[in-house]
Amino acid sequence: MSRTVYLNGSFVPFEEARIPIMDRGFLFADGIYEVSAVLDGRLVDNEAHLARLDRSLGEIGIRNPHTIAEWIGLETELAERNGLDEGVVYMQVTRGVAERDFAFPPADTPPSVVMFTQKKAIVSSPLAETGARVITVEDLRWKRRDIKSVALLAQVLAKQAAAAAGVAEAWMVEDGAVTEGSSSTAFIVTKDRRIVTRPLSTALLPGITRAAVLRLASEADLAIEERLFSVEEAHDAAEAFYTSASAFVMPVVSLDGRTLGDGHPGPLTRRLRALYIEMARAG
Known part of the structure; x- marks a missing residue:
């Protein structure tokens, strides 16, 4: 079964996920990421991770595209779609897609959001x-x-x-x-x-x-x-x-x-x- 990822509002097969070459995460590493563990099918200490994600985004001036409740919903659905019992959920937010320029793009440029899961033996490592x-x-x-x-x-x-x-x-x-x-x-x-x-x-x-x-x-x-x-x-x-x-x-x-x-x-x-x-x- 193909792994499902989340990309800018849609759950898509891993093989079909594409990022534009003008995404500032690709060109400038202009973005923030976060990783939450999953154990027994449940997210671990997740709200603290989401609070850190929000803080990091704020420190570099990227609008957080989701509320905590929305993030939790996306993480939970992604883990369920991938049958993830133990491992991690990866989240990444970049400043979005714009013509290459060191200065920030227009303020209405939507952030890019990517999420995926990785199965990993954590407890029995x-x-x-x-x-x-x-x-x-x-x-x-x-x-x-x-x-x-x-x-x-x-x-x-x-x-x-x-x-x-x-x-x-x-x-x-x-x-x-x-x-x-x-x-x-x-x-x-x-x-x-x-x-x-x-x-x-x-x-x-x-x-x-x-x-x-x-x-x-x-x-x-x-x-x-x-x-x-x-x-x-x-x-x-x-x-x-x-x-x-x-x-x-x-x-x-x-x-x-x-x-x-x-x-x-x-x-x-x-x-x-x-x-x-x-x-x-x-x-």
């Missing part, structure tokens, strides 16, 4: 059992990383560096401190069992899964520190993990070839992953 290996790379991105822009070349290069090294993820580094992963939020656990992650700023994306994990950790009376941490501190961590909509809580067992802890997913990381899955399934 083999990587969650073995733990992920990670490398560090230089952070080459622009200064407004809090905006979930489709301009992802630096992240693509980081992810390709990880692939070339035979590892799962790359953590980006600026001025000696870890900012975040190429598609995730980075966490370490110190030897005295403190969970450390970088505080929110324009230097990193405000991760929705990050926020949920910090809330769950706080509710479980776990020690949390939101501060910068260096690559050297990460190399010496007792545990590490990263979070994202498509990975939930992913244990990290080595960084730059250095084994963390005993080389297996740590107990605190496993606990947080279990808490997050429980939350996701509770709806």
